Amino acid sequence: MGKTFAFIGAGVLFLIGLCLLGYGALLLIGSTADTGSSNWLTFGIGFACLGVLFFAGGGGLIWLG
Numbered sequence: 732m733g734k735t736f737a738f739i740g741a742g743v744l745f746l747i748g749l750c751l752l753g754y755g756a757l758l759l760i761g762s763t764a765d766t767g768s769s770n771w772l773t774f775g776i777g778f779a780c781l782g783v784l785f786f787a788g789g790g791g792l793i794w795l796g
Contacts, residue, residue: 737796741789747784755779
């Protein structure tokens with residue numbers, strides 16, 4: 732039963748990480764536009780790093796499961 736919950740949690744973490752990476756990429760691309768703000772670059776890098784951490788957490792749950 733614990734293995735099942737670990738895989739479900741890993742799937743949720745992977746989905747959240749994918750969303751954060753996608754949003755971070757959009758912010759990084761938007762920061763280079765003429766009308767973009769330079770603050771978007773900081774947020775984009777931050778969201779991308781959080782996405783990588785969520786991916787690592789999902790991988791850790793699969794490894795432990």
